[in-house]
Amino acid sequence: MKNVFAKSSSPLRKIFLVSLVAFGLMTLDNSTSWLSPLYRVADSVVRPLYWITNIPARVQEWGEVNVTSRTVIEQENVRLKQESLIYLGQLQRMAELAAENLRLRQLLNATELLVDSVLVTEVIGVSPSPQSHTVTVDRGSDDGVYVGQPILDAEGLMGQIISVYGGHSVALLITDSTHALPVQVLRNGVRSIAEGTSDYNRMTLRFVSPTSDIVEGDQLVSSGLGGRFPVGYPVGTVASISQKPGDTFVDVEVDPSAQLDRSRHLLLVFTSKDGSPDRNGR
């Protein structure tokens, strides 16, 4: 007699099958790039939803612009004028230093200076996973964005582009646990590698010898080694240095300069060998 309560497949068998498939997929995804088209399709499908998820931020921006008293705007205007004067003064000094630097490099027959131009972009999406530090920006291959392109905010280096689509791109932040970048101490030029830790407020320096001349408060900038990131952009500040008994190297924690989880408007860096503005007038 047929058992009317019999089920098509036992839950245990299903769990076993799904686990097997899941581990197969994970292995395949971690060792090959065969499944990457699936992520591209998912990105394209999800992209329209970013418009909805950005509504709170847009409302806040609109409020800041439109629901502000005249007095506050006037005060802000005065502050911005003062800041502008200070920066213009600093710029004049920078121009003089840049010219002097160029002359010295020419005297030394060094390679010509790289000149960076930038393109302003806006964050339209943030990775929902705490383990994956990526942001989606509203510029893509239509604007000349390319894989590996550095991305900055007003405070410092934020990361690099890892996927490019027509109208948007995905950037990996420097705090992602899979990211590492070559840095140097601004004070004395000591080189190291800064790695992400999956914490937006922390990076670490790997394999730093106890005798290295690095102290708390040292500012780190990109060293330009590897050719991926341009030289001299702020990366972070050394927050703490400690050594566990028996360890060969010291643990150096770095506080990133960029506002990785707050910045909304970013800069895409285009590096060219001549200073001429490109086709987009950047």
Place this chain on the structure above:
Amino acid sequence: MKPVSLTGPVTFSLIIAVIFQLIPVSGDWILWRPNFLMLVMIAWVLYQPSRFGIGFAALVGLLADTLFRTALGHYVLVFALCGAVAYLLSRWLTYFSYFHRAVLIFLLVVFSELLQALLFSIWDVPMGLQHVPVLGFVSAIVWLLVDKSIASLNFMYRS
């Protein structure tokens, strides 16, 4: 009698979950944001175990993998195991109070985070567990809203 199709309400609830999942929050809060997709998946498994079981949980996990940019299969496994627990307990849980179901969600969230830490450790991705108790508590609170909403949707389409 032919059963009423639930494709519409399930798709709708999943889209809402994706939207809540994608709303940008600052780094300090992202650790405590509940996994809305998992909560919605569990709710449907609890209310319609005959239609939505482990296979459905695995499919929602696949959606989560593409959304979270984790290795494909990571959330498939986590969701399938959490969905299986919900599926096996669904007959009893429908008689439980909202509070008792919220306690189960707390435990499921803790279980899913521990499982994820284990999976991430296989691929050498660091994952702290300090946030888990707060995440479980927040998820249990949010669950009360998800539970009510899915119950209403389920009732609306059945009647």
